Amino acid sequence: MASKLYDERAQKIKDTVNFKNESVTTCFMGQAAPAAHMGVKMKDFALNPDIMIKMTLDYINEINAITSVDCLNTGVNGMRSDHSLPMAWLSKVKMPGIELPDDSLWQVVETSIFKPEDYDVIIEQGFDTVFNRIFPQLVNMKEFQESIAYQEENGQKNVELFINNDFPSVNSGVASPPFEVLCGGRSMSQFFMDCYKIPDKIEKAIEVMLPGSIHSMLASVNPVSGSGAWVGGWRGASALVSPKIWNRLVWPGMKAMGLALIENNDIATFHLDQCWDRDIERFLEIPEKKSIINTDGMTDLRKARKILGEHVAIMGDVPAPLLATGTTQEVKDYVTKLIDDIGPKGLFVTAGCDAPANTKFENMVAMFQAANDWK
Amino acid sequence: MAKISELLANLEMDELMEVVQKELAAGTDPIGILKECEAGMVKVGEMFSSGDYFVSDLMMSGEMFKEVGEMLAPYLDGKTGDILAKVVLGTVEGDIHDIGKDLVYVMLKSGGFEVIDVGVDAKPEVFVKALKESGAPILALSCLLTTAYDSISNTVKAVEEAGLRDRVKIIIGGGPTDESVVRYTGADAFGDDAQSAVRLCKEML
Numbered sequence: 001m002a003s004k005l006y007d008e009r010a011q012k013i014k015d016t017v018n019f020k021n022e023s024v025t026t027c028f029m030g031q032a033a034p035a036a037h038m039g040v041k042m043k044d045f046a047l048n049p050d051i052m053i054k055m056t057l058d059y060i061n062e063i064n065a066i067t068s069v070d071c072l073n074t075g076v077n078g079m080r081s082d083h084s085l086p087m088a089w090l091s092k093v094k095m096p097g098i099e100l101p102d103d104s105l106w107q108v109v110e111t112s113i114f115k116p117e118d119y120d121v122i123i124e125q126g127f128d129t130v131f132n133r134i135f136p137q138l139v140n141m142k143e144f145q146e147s148i149a150y151q152e153e154n155g156q157k158n159v160e161l162f163i164n165n166d167f168p169s170v171n172s173g174v175a176s177p178p179f180e181v182l183c184g185g186r187s188m189s190q191f192f193m194d195c196y197k198i199p200d201k202i203e204k205a206i207e208v209m210l211p212g213s214i215h216s217m218l219a220s221v222n223p224v225s226g227s228g229a230w231v232g233g234w235r236g237a238s239a240l241v242s243p244k245i246w247n248r249l250v251w252p253g254m255k256a257m258g259l260a261l262i263e264n265n266d267i268a269t270f271h272l273d274q275c276w277d278r279d280i281e282r283f284l285e286i287p288e289k290k291s292i293i294n295t296d297g298m299t300d301l302r303k304a305r306k307i308l309g310e311h312v313a314i315m316g317d318v319p320a321p322l323l324a325t326g327t328t329q330e331v332k333d334y335v336t337k338l339i340d341d342i343g344p345k346g347l348f349v350t351a352g353c354d355a356p357a358n359t360k361f362e363n364m365v366a367m368f369q370a371a372n373d374w375k
Numbered sequence: 376m377a378k379i380s381e382l383l384a385n386l387e388m389d390e391l392m393e394v395v396q397k398e399l400a401a402g403t404d405p406i407g408i409l410k411e412c413e414a415g416m417v418k419v420g421e422m423f424s425s426g427d428y429f430v431s432d433l434m435m436s437g438e439m440f441k442e443v444g445e446m447l448a449p450y451l452d453g454k455t456g457d458i459l460a461k462v463v464l465g466t467v468e469g470d471i472h473d474i475g476k477d478l479v480y481v482m483l484k485s486g487g488f489e490v491i492d493v494g495v496d497a498k499p500e501v502f503v504k505a506l507k508e509s510g511a512p513i514l515a516l517s518c519l520l521t522t523a524y525d526s527i528s529n530t531v532k533a534v535e536e537a538g539l540r541d542r543v544k545i546i547i548g549g550g551p552t553d554e555s556v557v558r559y560t561g562a563d564a565f566g567d568d569a570q571s572a573v574r575l576c577k578e579m580l
Contacts, residue, residue, distance in 0.1 A: 094471065105522050107471050188474050192431040195436050196386065240430040267474040320551045325559045356521035356551070 002163050009070050010168040017267055018289045019310045019346040023305040024339055024371045027170065027315060027348040029073035030355030030364065032105055034059035037361045042143075043097025046106055049078025049150055051322075053158050057165060062361075069191045073294065073315065073350055075169040075225040077158060083147045086138040088176035088232065089184025090114060090131075090330065092140075105357045113137060114185030116194070122205040124299075126213055127178075133186065159225040170292070170315075170348070171269050173220035173229030177253035178209035184236045191235075195245045201247055205310055210253055214260045221266050228267030230294070231257045237274035239298070249280060262290045269294050269315065280304050283312045289346075296320075297352035305342040317347035318367050323351055323359040328366035335370035379408060383415025383443075386435050395443050405450040411542070412443050413456065416485035416533035420570045430478070458489045460580055461511035463502060463573055465493035467526035468547075472519040473551050478569040479515060486573040499526075499533030506539055513576050516562070518549040527560040544579040548572055 002010075015021040035045035038055040045052050056076045063069055082093040085108065092109045094100050100107065118130045136363065162169065176184075182205065183191040194202060221229050235241075236250035258268035268291040270283070275298040283293060288311050293302065297319030317338070322331055335349055349371035355364060379398070419436040422428040424547055452524040462483055466476050473495050483490050491509050493501050499539055502514060514534065516527050534540050547556065548566040556564050565577075566572040 093410050101469070103521055104469055108518070109471065169482055189434050189438070189477065192434045195431065196435050197389070210557075238429075242429050242431050245431055321553050321556055324551075325524065325555055358522050358524075 003056075003166055005166045006163055006168060009166060013071050013168060013275065015169050016346060016348060017292060018108070018314045019313070021345060021347075022068060024344040024374055025348045026068060026070045026168075026371050027073050027350040027370045028060050028069050029065070029350045029353075030059075030359060032125075032357035033351075033355040033359040033364065036357065037300040041096075041315035042103050042104060042357070043095070045099075046096055047057070047080060049080070049147075049154070049158075051106050052076070053080045053161065057161060057167075061168060063368060066365050067372050069368060070171040071348075072162070072167055072226075073348075074075065074171045074174065075153060075162065075222075075232065077155060079151065080143075080147055083139055083144050084174075086135065088174065088180070089234075090134055090138065090181055091184040091226045092262065104223055108184075112185075112190045116183065116198075118185075119198070119201045119205045121192075121200070122208055127205075127209045156224075159222070164226070164277055167183040169226030170267060171228040171230055172222040172224075172226035173217055174232065174271075175217035175220065175229050175257055176232045176367040177211065177212055177236070177250075177257055178206040178248050179253055180232050180234055181209070182206070188235055192241070192245075195241070199245070199248060199327070206249060206253055213253070213259055217257060217292070218260060218264055218266075221261070225265075227265070228269050228292075229261055230271040231261070232268050233270055233272040233276070234274075237276060238274065238280075240280040243278070246279060251279070255282075255285060257287050258291055262287050267292060271353075272299060275299050277303060281307050283308055289313075292348065294348075294350075295352065297322075301338065302341050310346060313348065314342065315350055317352040318350070319352045320354075320356045320359075323363045324356050325350060326360075326363060328360075328362050331363045331366040332370040335367055336374060339371065339374045380415035380418065383436060383439055384411055384418035386432060386439070387444070388435070388442075389580060391439055392442065395446055396461060396526045399446070399450060404456060405447045405560035406456055408443070409447060409456050411479075412440055413485055413487060415565065416440055416482070420573060421572045423568070428565075430568070433478060433482065435479065435575070437485070439479060440485045445555065453536045455489075455530055457487060459487040459515060459546045459577070461491060461509045461514045462515055462576055463491045463493065463505045463511045464515040465497040465502060466495040466504075466517045466519075467496050467523050467530055468496055469526050470520050470523040471495045472517070472549070475519065475569070476517040479517065479548065479566075482569040482573050483515075483576060486577070490574060499530040502530050503533050503537045503539065503579070506543055507537070512544060513579055514543050514545045515572060515576070516545065516547045517546070518552065520550045524556060524559055527556070529561060531561040546572065546575050546579070 005371045036053045082095045096104045179235045261268040292313040294315040295317045297317045545562040547562045552565045
């Protein structure tokens, strides 16, 4: 049974999305950050779900003992990145201790595994036909089955670990819009060329894929561990694609997925890498006080707040270089100024995108202290 | 001929290829065509800097430049246009990301630089060897991981230890680079996109 503190924190998530929070909400995000601080080799952290979950929980508890951590951005389930990311991006992921040195971070390999004729296959036969052919080329299927079995056996127990430690999550699902899936599978440079040369075909493929993407996304949300999901905006960022491509091939999918979450009474967290300044006003098309933009330090949050007002909550955005190389004072100054400028209502303070693997622990603490101390 | 630069700047792929083919068939100097393409790429760069073009536009123009280059290759007989300078480029050790590096490669090449691309996950000694062999005055280092900052530092140190630092300017780029990373690694400057890499390299000559 959840504690009073857990319930208060879970309510604070809802209040923040609804701009009713009394103080800034501190939110942990750092998939790889705990390993070095906890003295664990990255290969053990990344390949062993029990180690990943225990080390992450210990790491957050260590911060929380110094200054309050109200919530997690996404629940931690220990799923290996070389099993989860290929589903989102149709890309192979190299892992520490397998293809990379033991203490290296996992990294996505940029290859064009998705062929031009696959667009036609999607349109004529559906996305599953392509996915089922490509996916076994990206992952070790035996290990993948073991990962799924682990989740079936331990998923609920691991969710309860975080609940018992009083840490609710904003999101339990991570969804990749069709544009992102195709871009990952085709490789960014090839896919962007396709967007200029055969936009009609891509648009049709996206239309075919979208209902399945929405269905999988809604199925991945577990209200017990976080009643929201990411709608990923990685390579579809405004800074990366021309308005013509963005308006036709990026935004319709993201918007449909966000609306589906909201219709399902879930929080839509638009996880936005890179700069989204050009199109930030488009988030006014999402119903008021039901969603979050989760940015990485490159989107101008002052401008976002000015344009979006109390329509969309903000989650961000202490930059990765600052967490990795800055001083605690620099981190505190950044957070304080952010809150001074955009106000505490509707604001989750967290690392931009994701705290990097070499985040200084004292900087992680400083980020939350500055948010909690803000008056 | 001016039409070639306009077609490239307007990202009109099919028409550009047709016009280049016609010019070649008419016996036009391929070096002249190449220079027109470079002028088109300069316009693309300007539009990117002014916020009218985005990364996908840079990639598309780069692809067009590459395809025209392939079309011209049999006619060039090894001749090239004027070279501003050589640049050694690569993604540093421990980082296998290549999208940003490859885009910088195309933009530098179309901007008049000869680029020696040493690939990804490149050790410091690989960069040093390429600098020694080419005599390049500029080293461009790419990274997407904050954990690769130390690899940048190590590469800068290796250039120093090889006695090359006085004559080699070092620029860095990639998602997590900024002025603080320049200070942390001992590099000279950072570029926040592929077009700024061209600008920085020109400034450093």
